[in-house]
Amino acid sequence: MNIRNDFPILQRSSRGKPLVYLDNGATTQKPQSVIGAIENYYRSHNANVHRAAHELAEEATALLEACRSKAKTFINATQREEIIFTRGTTEGINLVAQVISSRIKPGQDIVISQLEHHSNIVPWQLLAQRTGANIKAIDITEAGDLDLNDAANVITDNTAVLAISHISNGLGSVNPITGLIAQAKQVGALTLIDGAQAVLHADIDVQTLGCDFYVFSAHKMFAPTGIGILYGRLELLNSLPPWQGGGEMIDQVSIDTSTYQQAPFRFEAGTPNIAGCVGLGAAFDYLDNLPMQTLIEQEERLVAKALSGLRQIPGLQIIGEPENRASVISFLLEGSHPNDVGTLLDQQGIAVRSGHHCNMPLMTRLGIPGTVRASFSLYNNDDDVTALLNGVEKAATFL
Numbered sequence: 001m002n003i004r005n006d007f008p009i010l011q012r013s014s015r016g017k018p019l020v021y022l023d024n025g026a027t028t029q030k031p032q033s034v035i036g037a038i039e040n041y042y043r044s045h046n047a048n049v050h051r052a053a054h055e056l057a058e059e060a061t062a063l064l065e066a067c068r069s070k071a072k073t074f075i076n077a078t079q080r081e082e083i084i085f086t087r088g089t090t091e092g093i094n095l096v097a098q099v100i101s102s103r104i105k106p107g108q109d110i111v112i113s114q115l116e117h118h119s120n121i122v123p124w125q126l127l128a129q130r131t132g133a134n135i136k137a138i139d140i141t142e143a144g145d146l147d148l149n150d151a152a153n154v155i156t157d158n159t160a161v162l163a164i165s166h167i168s169n170g171l172g173s174v175n176p177i178t179g180l181i182a183q184a185k186q187v188g189a190l191t192l193i194d195g196a197q198a199v200l201h202a203d204i205d206v207q208t209l210g211c212d213f214y215v216f217s218a219h220k221m222f223a224p225t226g227i228g229i230l231y232g233r234l235e236l237l238n239s240l241p242p243w244q245g246g247g248e249m250i251d252q253v254s255i256d257t258s259t260y261q262q263a264p265f266r267f268e269a270g271t272p273n274i275a276g277c278v279g280l281g282a283a284f285d286y287l288d289n290l291p292m293q294t295l296i297e298q299e300e301r302l303v304a305k306a307l308s309g310l311r312q313i314p315g316l317q318i319i320g321e322p323e324n325r326a327s328v329i330s331f332l333l334e335g336s337h338p339n340d341v342g343t344l345l346d347q348q349g350i351a352v353r354s355g356h357h358c359n360m361p362l363m364t365r366l367g368i369p370g371t372v373r374a375s376f377s378l379y380n381n382d383d384d385v386t387a388l389l390n391g392v393e394k395a396a397t398f399l
């Protein structure tokens with residue numbers, strides 16, 4: 001199954017060579033249907049939403065609210081009102097860390113893990129500084145999985161929040177979040193799942209997971225940058241204070257005081273990223289029409305092929321051998337800095353990521369400066385794997 005022709009950018013070259021795009025963990029490319037939907041919105045429907053009585057405003061509002069409904073279906077939320085538009089994962093986590101402040105008592109624990117992206121660390125540090133809470137991190141095993149024995153020790157009656165990633169962006173580990181959420185709920189903690197890497201690589205069902213919050217970014221699932229989703233349990237959302245004040249989030253305003261809308265509008269002050277929502281809506285439609293099972297199996301085959309090929313290269317070390325891996329492979333070449341490997345691959349038209357991947361605590365834990373990371377998506381093919389393997393071999397001889 002070949003969907004490459006849906007993605008115009010994949011036809012271009014890079015550094016004079018055919019583009020081999022293996023930086024999907026950072027962001028995915030966009031299909032023509034998403035690009036076209038955004039253009040069509042600006043050409044034919046552009047207006048502000050929820051406000052005016054005219055036809056264009058009605059159309060723009062319908063497009064935005066249709067995206068909310070599609071997001072609800074995508075993650076199996078119970079109600080549309082549980083879907084809040086944000087700028088992305090980072091903003092979603094910051095929003096939650098702000099609005100739950102008054103629920104956190106000094107000395108309580110906020111539990112994260114060693115695998116987290118900085119955006120699932122720093123907002124909690126800020127919350128801890130404001131409230132006098134402590135940050136605790138679940139350790140990892142040698143293989144790069146969450147250490148569940150450690151989790152059992154770290155999640156205690158003193159835990160106020162558990163915030164962990166569904167899939168690690170650094171190592172590709174798929175975390176056993178269902179069990180961890182259950183443990184956290186048993187001790188009465190709030191639970192947030194960072195789903196940034198999971199949107200194209202895992203089934204997301206927030207009702208089955210039972211988490212309080214689930215966040216993700218649209219740009220990692222073929223949609224534009226600057227738009228994302230925060231899911232929250234409706235009853236919980238409506239019991240929390242707003243985080244930003246402004247238009248749209250209010251019920252009544254006087255000079256001295258205001259009352260607020262219910263969720264989701266309570267958390268959506270100001271004009272939203274309407275074109276982003278239109279693009280995200282088109283991405284949901286695009287995914288709906290793909291044979292996902294076939295494409296996921298194809299991606300898994302490519303990741304396995306790349307892994308076994310990389311393992312044959314002398315001096316190459318795969319970083320992280322998680323039991324359950326999504327489409328991320330991190331590696332190092334003996335005696336070489338990851339950035340040098342990344343540069344040599346770039347010269348061959350191969351786009352990978354090198355560095356700490358916003359995982360500084362993970363890299364410190366592993367005792368390495370960073371890794372080279374190849375991350376796959378549904379449009380990658382065997383030629384991409386061959387190019388990666390040849391490229392790394394060439395880099396290895398050069399370095």
Ligand SMILES: Cc1ncc(COP(=O)(O)O)c(C=O)c1O
Pocket residue numbers: 025026087088089090091117119120165167168169194196197217
């Ligand atoms: C696991 C994880 N969490 C959070 C983020 C932050 O996402 P964004 O920059 O879209 O807010 C990323 C981005 O790479 C990620 O991989």
